[in-house]
Amino acid sequence: MKTSLFAFPFSKSTALKLLRPALRPRIFLKCKQPSPFQPRYAHTPADDPYFQSIVDNPAVLVRTGQKHGPGLIVLILIPVISFGLGTWQVFRLQWKTDLIARFEDRILKPPLPLPPRIDPAAVKDFDYRRVVTTGFLRHDQEMLIGPxxxxxxxxxxxxxxxxxxxxxxxxxxxxxxxPKKFKRQVDRQAGLPIKGVTVEGLLREPWKKNMFTPDNKPELGEFYFPDVEQLAKFSASDPVWIEETMAPDLLKAYDREALGIPIGRPAEVNLRNNHTQYIFTWYALSAATAIMFWMLVRKPPPDSIRRIRQNKEW
Incomplete structure (x- = not known):
């Protein structure tokens, strides 16, 4: 009979059954901030002092059916509105180009003598038309607009x-x-003709005052904006505005400035035409925001949302 180093009072199968729990791997449980002096392994959750049940740490609801919020609607409106504004500026550019061409055609025509009586309502049809007239300047009713x-x-x-x-x-x-230093008439006697004069200039339509320009104070002699209706009423004149013109001459302008003689404007159209820049700005903004919208829509969802969606499809 063979002898063995280990002798068991029971059969081999019974011994394996008794040893099987000891051979099983221990269960690893995640602990919340485990102490280095506490064991990190436990056979059951009840043996782990750091175990948290679903009651202690409830689950967080995550929306998985909708990728984006209401901000996406605002983002999609920006390129649409910008594109519309850019298209509107295209039509504005065509309108301003035709307007400038019409005014330049009027300037090229010879000066038109003003009739004795002028209908203020008809001035709009003769805007930027060169005219000529004669008379006496009423320096006693002079008005300075500035600065x-x-x-x-x-x-x-x-x-x-x-x-x-x-x-x-x-x-x-x-x-x-x-210049400002010639504000008083006594300092610029050379610029105050007494005899009759011939005035050649541009017949202009009255302007509209914007909200940032202060109101005129005729009673104090302060005028900030050429309000034709107000100036005509203050001086008992007809609401007809003529801008005296002169040939562009640098030396002549310097001589006039030194003597306090008013420097007239050149006979040219000075309307601003920045619609091309506006077109580029609005279309560029529309393209940039459209690309941002596409990148936001095509952006993959976070890993947690993707895993939740996959779990729902199981």
Missing amino acids: RIHNGNDGYLVVTPLQREGDASKILVNRGWI
Whole structure:
């Protein structure tokens, strides 16, 4: 009979059954901030002092059926609105180009003598039309509009009513710009003609004042904006505005500035036409926001959301 180092009082199968629980791997449980002095392994959750049940740590609801919120609607409106504004600027560019061409065609025509009586409602159809008239300047009713900047210097626009010859009406003439130091008439006697004068200039339509321009104070002699209706009422003139013109001559302009003689404007159209820049700006904004919208829509969801969606499909 063979002897063995280990002798069991029971059969081999019974011994394996008794040893099987000891051979099983121990269960690993995650602990919340385990202490280095506490065991990290436990056979059952009851043996782990750091175990948390679903009651202690409830689950967080995650929305998986909708990828984006209401902000996506706002983002999609930006490229649509920007594209519409860019298209609107295209039509504005065409309108402004035709308007400038029509005004330049009027300037090229010879000066038109003003009739004795002028209908203010018809001035709109003759905007930027060159006209000529004669009369006497009423310096006693002179009005200075300013401040106005000319070549970096501060000054004023000289507006003087012109009493036309005969029984003709009295109109407003914008004679041009003078430096600020010649605000008083006694300092610029050379720029105050007494005899009759011939005025050649552009017949202009009245402007509209924006909200940032302060109101005129005629009673104090302060004028900030050429309000034709107000200036005509203040000087008992017809609401007809003439801008006196002169040939562009740098030396002549310097001589006028030194003597306080108003410097007239050149006979040219000075309307601003920035619609091409606006078109580029709005279309560029539309393209940029459209790309951002596409990138946001195509962005993959987070890993947690993707795993939850996969679990729902199981």
